[in-house]
Amino acid sequence: MVIGRYPGPSYGHWLDVDTALGAEGIESTTWTESGVRVRFPAGHEVFVPARYFLGGR
Template structure:
């Protein structure tokens, strides 16, 4: 019985280690001071790579007021686009446009990341 409990515990620990996500910011930018939003805050954008030891990889754009990118508006990005990297980021009062090296673009309207959303 003790061996079975130990085996279950060991399996649970192993699965936790294998699936626990790790994060890496692979691109970071901030809105220029010439772009002033309604909430009068500085805004940041990052392309965050989340991965596990088991081989799962996801990418997302995080846009918001937190320079650490721990919260804000998230937009899932396909790995095909993200792996190639970000070519440019254009901030306007209307929102932010991210162009990937693949030629694909993502536009996020400002209303989705203002006021701490």
């Protein structure tokens, strides 16, 4: 999974997601100024701080 401000994978934060976890897709995504939280139907979630996917790292 790539979290970034642009739709393509050219710039952002890459995360390895186990295929079993990602098999059911993503339940929700919440973007805030501090970062992004991705929730999966299995109950797991990932939070990535904005400094890892916004420009100027």
